[in-house]
Amino acid sequence: MKKVVLALAVVFAAVVGVKAQESAKVKVNVVLNPFQSIEIGTGKGLDEVTLEYKTVGDYKNGVSKEVAKQLKVSSVGSGYKIKATLAYNGQSGNFGKVSGNGEQSIAAKDLLQVAIAKNGTGYGAAQDADASMTFTGFGTIGDGASSVLDQELDVKYVGKPLNAAMLGKMFGTTNNQANPTAKYTIDVVYTITTN
Numbered sequence: 001m002k003k004v005v006l007a008l009a010v011v012f013a014a015v016v017g018v019k020a021q022e023s024a025k026v027k028v029n030v031v032l033n034p035f036q037s038i039e040i041g042t043g044k045g046l047d048e049v050t051l052e053y054k055t056v057g058d059y060k061n062g063v064s065k066e067v068a069k070q071l072k073v074s075s076v077g078s079g080y081k082i083k084a085t086l087a088y089n090g091q092s093g094n095f096g097k098v099s100g101n102g103e104q105s106i107a108a109k110d111l112l113q114v115a116i117a118k119n120g121t122g123y124g125a126a127q128d129a130d131a132s133m134t135f136t137g138f139g140t141i142g143d144g145a146s147s148v149l150d151q152e153l154d155v156k157y158v159g160k161p162l163n164a165a166m167l168g169k170m171f172g173t174t175n176n177q178a179n180p181t182a183k184y185t186i187d188v189v190y191t192i193t194t195n
Contacts, residue, residue, distance in 0.1 A: 034077025093131030
């Protein structure tokens, strides 16, 4: 009987010992996947920009419009570049005439420059508009070399000074009659890519 009691005591001690374990190991993994996104930001008047020439000074000096927080970008796992493609009705790199008596299309580089900056930090040099543009410097924030989440970017559109030759192209001639307002437009599509 003593042997049975001793055997039961050993089994009981083993069961109590298993239940009394004081630690357990769990492995937790964190997996970070790279991604990029670009969208319209949180500013006002974001999806249409109008550069309007009204005075002699406007035609001689050009006009500009800054759109605060126009773009919002996220780039996780890499730096980024902003690219823009410009076209109107399939004419890559050209403004198309919407109204007036001028030429049907005008090269974007003759009319427009674009600059991008981090919200409120100041713009770098504006680039002449072209069919395809790449922005790697964003004013005083540098080159987009690191990961960002929901970084808002300001965009500045600069209408170039217009000389008499350009005005002749855009207004056309109508035998000394008053010309109607000339309006040209182009679509700018922004994309984000890795650095």
